[in-house]
Amino acid sequence: MPQAMGTKIMIGANSVADLTSIGGLEPSADTIETTTLDSVNGWRTFAQGLKDGGEVSLSGFLNAGDTNGQVALYNAFNSGALTPFTILFPFGASWTFNGIVTGVNTGAEIENNVSFESTIKVSGQPTLGLTPSGGLTALSLTGTGGALTPAFNVNNNLYAFSGVTATSVTLTATAANHTINLFVDGVLTQTLASGQASAPIPITAVGSKKLTIMAQEPNKAPKLYEIALIKTA
Known part of the structure; x- marks a missing residue:
């Protein structure tokens, strides 16, 4: 059950x-x-x-x-x-x-x-x-000093990209036949093409941002991935 x-x-x-x-x-x-x-039998x-x-x-x-x-x-x-x-x-x-x-x-x-x-x-x-979307088949981020943990797995929804020293990062998500929306701290900022890098995501101050990727196939339940983007310097 x-x-x-x-x-x-x-x-x-x-x-x-x-x-x-x-x-x-x-x-x-x-x-x-x-x-x-005329209703039958008085019902x-x-x-x-x-x-x-x-x-x-x-x-x-x-x-x-x-x-x-x-x-x-x-x-x-x-x-x-x-x-x-x-x-x-x-x-x-x-x-x-x-x-x-x-x-x-x-x-x-x-x-x-x-x-x-x-x-x-x-x-x-x-x-x-009732039918879940297949979700992402690949996920990567690029930014000086950053490292994605854990390694991407389609069944894992929570990640961190920590140790960033750059002032911006880019994100690449791959999923065939999905609409891929990127939210930064809850605000929709980009709709991504599968396998193509996003526009730069600024992170200019030390601290963190929450990236949410919503991947959805037509007429299926969306699948969410959350990434804590952490700048250290």
């Missing part, structure tokens, strides 16, 4: 940290009565009415430093903006939908961690992806 451990919910290109439960989706439909005097008859994607509930522990995840949910709640979300299951299935954040709350009890909860109202039709 598929295991839930490793499931993520993405707000844009960023995962929400420190969750223990992701509830939903709950698609449902209203009914319209179509019973007439009521119905047709499907309007559909509703339901709500997604999130719960876990408060992480105030999760600016692109938990804090982004709170900001989306304040703005009321329609926001793209993706629930990624570790075995390759996914739900993709637009939603409005309708609630954010925290709780504090003695001897327990500070809790975090949020609710998202699904707007429009959610898309269920």
Whole structure:
């Protein structure tokens, strides 16, 4: 049976940290009565009415430093903006939908961690992806002093490119028949051609950036790769 451990919910290109439960989706439909005097044997008859994607509930522990995840949910709640979300299951299935954040709350009890909860109202039709994209077949970065660890493996999603001393790096990702999008600190910056180097990714100050590569075949669940880009000098 598929295991839930490793499931993520993405707000844009960023995962929400420190969750223990992701509830939903709950698609449902209203009914319209179509019973007439001619209905067989006096049985009521119905047709499907309007559909509703339901709500997604999130719960876990408060992480105030999760600016692109938990804090982004709170900001989306304040703005009321329609926001793209993706629930990624570790075995390759996914739900993709637009939603409005309708609630954010925290709780504090003695001897327990500070809790975090949020609710998202699904707007429009959610898309269920059951077949995973194949993902990248090769991944490399070029920048003075940098080294990718661990070595690329299609089944590994987390990497570091550390020891960078250059002011920019380039990234090359290979995946046939995929759309390959590159996000830098959660912002979409480039759509990459398979096997061709990206435009330079600046990293001028000592510190780190998060690179997210979203690789997706048509009508399949996307596959994500995250790289911590670390400049040391």
